Amino acid sequence: MTTYTIISPTTGKPVQELHLADIFETDVIIEKANRAFQSWRLVSPGDRATLLRRFAAIVEEHNEELAQLEVLNSGHTIGNARWEAGNVANVLNYYSAAPERLFGRQIPVPNGIDITFKEPLGVIGIIVPWNFPMPIAGWGFGPALAAGNTVVLKPAEVTPLTAIRLGELALEAGIPEGVFNVIPGKGSIVGERFVTHPAVRKIVFTGSTEVGKHIMQGCANQVKRLTLELGGKSANVIFDDADLEKAAAGAPGAVFDNAGQDCCARSRILVQRSVFDRFMELFEVAVKAFRVEDPALDTAEMGPLITAAHLARVKEYVPSDAPIAFQGSVPAGDGFWFPPTVLMPKSTEDRAYREEVFGPVVSVMAFEDEADAIRLANDSEFGLSGSIWSRDIGRAVRVSRGIEAGNLSVNSNSSVRYWTPFGGYKQSGLGRELGPDALDAFTETKNVFFDTQI
Ligand code: NAD
Numbered sequence: 001m002t003t004y005t006i007i008s009p010t011t012g013k014p015v016q017e018l019h020l021a022d023i024f025e026t027d028v029i030i031e032k033a034n035r036a037f038q039s040w041r042l043v044s045p046g047d048r049a050t051l052l053r054r055f056a057a058i059v060e061e062h063n064e065e066l067a068q069l070e071v072l073n074s075g076h077t078i079g080n081a082r083w084e085a086g087n088v089a090n091v092l093n094y095y096s097a098a099p100e101r102l103f104g105r106q107i108p109v110p111n112g113i114d115i116t117f118k119e120p121l122g123v124i125g126i127i128v129p130w131n132f133p134m135p136i137a138g139w140g141f142g143p144a145l146a147a148g149n150t151v152v153l154k155p156a157e158v159t160p161l162t163a164i165r166l167g168e169l170a171l172e173a174g175i176p177e178g179v180f181n182v183i184p185g186k187g188s189i190v191g192e193r194f195v196t197h198p199a200v201r202k203i204v205f206t207g208s209t210e211v212g213k214h215i216m217q218g219c220a221n222q223v224k225r226l227t228l229e230l231g232g233k234s235a236n237v238i239f240d241d242a243d244l245e246k247a248a249a250g251a252p253g254a255v256f257d258n259a260g261q262d263c264c265a266r267s268r269i270l271v272q273r274s275v276f277d278r279f280m281e282l283f284e285v286a287v288k289a290f291r292v293e294d295p296a297l298d299t300a301e302m303g304p305l306i307t308a309a310h311l312a313r314v315k316e317y318v319p320s321d322a323p324i325a326f327q328g329s330v331p332a333g334d335g336f337w338f339p340p341t342v343l344m345p346k347s348t349e350d351r352a353y354r355e356e357v358f359g360p361v362v363s364v365m366a367f368e369d370e371a372d373a374i375r376l377a378n379d380s381e382f383g384l385s386g387s388i389w390s391r392d393i394g395r396a397v398r399v400s401r402g403i404e405a406g407n408l409s410v411n412s413n414s415s416v417r418y419w420t421p422f423g424g425y426k427q428s429g430l431g432r433e434l435g436p437d438a439l440d441a442f443t444e445t446k447n448v449f450f451d452t453q454i
Helices: 023-039 044-061 061-073 077-098 135-147 161-172 187-196 209-220 244-260 273-289 308-315 370-378 393-402 438-442
Strands: 001-006 016-020 112-121 123-127 148-154 179-181 200-206 225-229 235-238 266-271 324-327 341-343 360-368 385-389 408-412 443-451
Touching: 023 123, 023 179, 023 187, 023 370, 044 061, 044 077, 044 135, 061 077, 061 135, 061 187, 077 135, 112 438, 123 135, 123 187, 123 443, 135 161, 135 200, 135 244, 135 360, 135 438, 161 179, 179 393, 187 200, 187 209, 200 438, 209 385, 225 385, 235 370, 244 360, 244 385, 266 273, 266 370, 273 324, 273 341, 273 360, 273 385, 370 393, 385 393, 385 438, 393 408, 438 443
Parallel strands: 123 148, 123 200, 148 179, 200 225, 235 266, 235 385, 266 360, 341 360, 385 408
Antiparallel strands: 001 016, 112 443, 324 341
8 A cells, every 4th residue: 555644844744644546446436437427417507506506615614624734735825725725615606607507509500400519528637736736626626517527636646635625525515426536646646547547538737847748648549638737937027117116016926925836926027127226126125025934824925845855956946156136034943945036147048047946936137128028028938927017008918919828917916817717828738727718628519400301
């Protein structure tokens, strides 16, 4: 029997021993989900909606418990963790309106009637990374269940606790056995099996670009449907006509939130040369005021990194001769802490500037004009998110149309709303989650022609 010891990122101490599923256990659960699909798809739209609303209500009732569990397991700040649990409830509520609105079309044709149906796919395999265990799971299972699919969910090895609890809460809400299944296990075993098992009809994968490419190759064997949410290296573009105070005050949160372990982290700050020095003065004050402390404190703005191994990886991006402009602080004691770090690389070839660090490290670079800003922002294999700061509305529109990324904000750093689409350009992903169209990713369109001439 394989087990995994969950370690608290805040203290470095063991929290819990957990059984990891092997391939046989995975198959048993996939087959159970496949059997449950035959009845779940037939549950009337109104009843399915009611069950999802009940699931949302129970998640809401357990918000504090789920949030505390995430602080313990993942080192998230308690403020963030409460938002994350709330996001699961919001997503369930939002998609609970879908079963009764999964409209098809009636398309004019000669000699008959033509109707389209949106039909569920079957078992959906959802593979989740460790950085936002609750919301990323919910963005998959909310719309998947609403559309009449059943779900097998694999949380990341290191952060399974909230997913396991959500599985229990689903049963308490009355979601039938076998409809929503959580399988803690290794990516190379449980995750791989989702890809190879023919009863799993779609994979929703969020994680690294490297593993995403591997999964895409595996899905090709069965032409398995696939949504990918992968890495990012997003730009925070600050023009000389921006509200510099506001841009600088928001910039630490835009990259150091969740200790930079955020696919949308604005980890490249591009500042127009004429205001570069002034921005850096304001930014330094904001970085030094950013509160890195025990994530269980209500005042915490940043906690530790997820594991000792990840801390070691992040440290490699800041060698002793790194172009450090300034750094924030970390609390004394155990745990996997790394200070907010601001770099001023000389070249766009600098590793920390080009690669996704997934830690609290940001690189700042100057640009000359609008065209230069767009060129620099797009000089990346990724295209997930980003911000544009300018008081010139025409410029803000032009630049937001020019940047190749799926989620941009103007004079704001917010990336995620459960009712608007989310996803990446280029190697940041494939397909979109959330918003009104996410149901399309969990249904097949069936076209039926009825001949009226006989
Ligand atoms: P990861 O790719 O190492 O793991 C993600 C998940 O895939 C885990 O559950 C893991 O067990 C599983 N996995 C690993 N190998 C597998 C395999 N061969 N087959 C099937 N499953 C496998 O990523 P991570 O380190 O957990 O997460 C960090 C990455 O996730 C970052 O690159 C980040 O940008 C990305 N991410 C993207 C988004 C987005 O929406 N675009 C959101 C969050 C995180």
